[in-house]
Amino acid sequence: MQVWTIEEWCERRKICRATFYNLLRAGKGPRIMKVGRSVRISEAADADWLRACEVDAAQKEAA
Numbered sequence: 001m002q003v004w005t006i007e008e009w010c011e012r013r014k015i016c017r018a019t020f021y022n023l024l025r026a027g028k029g030p031r032i033m034k035v036g037r038s039v040r041i042s043e044a045a046d047a048d049w050l051r052a053c054e055v056d057a058a059q060k061e062a063a
Contacts, residue, residue, distance in 0.1 A: 001042060001043050001044070002042075002043045003033075003040040003041065003042050003043065004040065004041050004046070005038065005039070005040060005041075006020060006032075006039055006041070009030070009041045009046065012046075028052070028056075029049070030045045030046055030048070030049035031045035031048065031049075032045070033045075
């Protein structure tokens with residue numbers, strides 16, 4: 001299983017760190033896990049986040 005730092009994940013998803021933190025505050029960010037003092041995002045959390053984004057987009061499109 002792959003894990004990313006916040007910086008790596010943001011780069012992978014082409015978003016800035018500010019957007020990442022805005023998503024977290026809004027309850028729409030990926031699940032994070034703390035490993036010691038580090039924060040990581042797992043491959044599974046990324047996949048779940050992406051699916052949730054797709055569902056949200058489909059619901060907005062249907063409305």
